[in-house]
């Protein structure tokens with residue numbers, strides 16, 4: 415959808431903002447540009463809608479060279495959330511959101527309907543439409559910025575640190591909302607941040623830049639975490655690379671183990687045999703319908719297994735939880751495993767540290 419081919423931007427004073435960049439942004443994906451301050455993220459983004467023009471190389475949007483496209487036409491198809499939000503202070507929230515529809519001549523009724531819809535989409539309270547930006551919280555203003563960029567329903571969005579100005583809790587909530595919204599609207603998005611954790615969370619692909627406008631690595635978050643291209647990338651990824659990777663892999667991606675499984679009514683000698691085979695001093699109790707009853711020490715059981723005697727697992731994981739959550743469950747439970755259950759509490763097996771290690775090493 416957006417393609418950079420050997421693009422360099424040299425400013426008038428000789429500063430190289432972006433150096434020989436080649437990069438493709440596939441349709442419907444979120445590509446995150448990340449890197450330290452001054453590494454060329456905003457410059458890269460602004461070349462897409464010709465707010466900055468490349469010195470060398472070619473940028474195409476939907477197959478057309480941007481330098482051969484009318485800038486006004488280009489910008490109609492590209493929503494832009496600028497760094498620092500940039501709402502018009504003397505216009506109401508509704509007027510701010512209606513900026514682009516106004517420019518392209520939508521009628522009042524259509525615009526008003528769209529504004530109402532977007533206020534709802536980005537999760538703002540209904541009453542904000544007639545307020546001014548200074549009457550909103552920082553997080554609410556950021557949502558207005560996103561709503562404004564979405565107003566004319568552009569297929570492409572450029573978002574420059576859209577959640578930069580809010581506290582970590584609001585930021586996480588905005589990220590969640592963004593991901594939910596993107597799953598529904600599937601825009602092609604270039605998203606800038608200097609926060610690697612935000613990049614890992616939001617990006618289908620991540621482009622890591624370093625000072626001087628050099629692209630160091632461009633790949634999926636999991637691939638970058640698994641194999642950083644060089645020391646710069648490794649440093650930039652920061653500590654706990656293994657944990658960050660586990661956070662991206664769903665429980666459903668790995669094969670769970672049946673574990674030391676017994677049923678109510680099983681006699682003591684069978685329980686002992688199961689535990690011995692599995693190398694545990696406990697067993698997991700699952701009833702005839704496949705529902706998880708809990709776990710029990712082998713030594714505590716009487717002549718046979720009773721469903722009621724089992725201790726509950728305090729944490730359990732579902733198919734769409736992350737392996738990081740499974741690990742958390744392992745390190746906080748006496749059994750040292752994470753039990754996987756379905757939505758209706760049917761036992762689906764257990765995950766062990768061996769299984770995680772196999773997955774990430």
Ligand SMILES: Nc1ncnc2c1ncn2[C@@H]1O[C@H](COP(=O)(O)OP(=O)(O)OP(=O)(O)O)[C@@H](O)[C@H]1O
Nearest residue numbers: 425429430431450451452453454455456457458608
């Ligand atoms: N108009 C300009 N003239 C000269 N140099 C510029 C100009 N605009 C940007 N630069 C320089 O180009 C480099 C890249 O700037 P850019 O704004 O793309 O960085 P960034 O990665 O977005 O940084 P930040 O995270 O701080 O927003 C910087 O060294 C900056 O000083």
Ligand SMILES: [Mg+2]
Nearest residue numbers: 455456457497
């Ligand atoms: Mg910037």
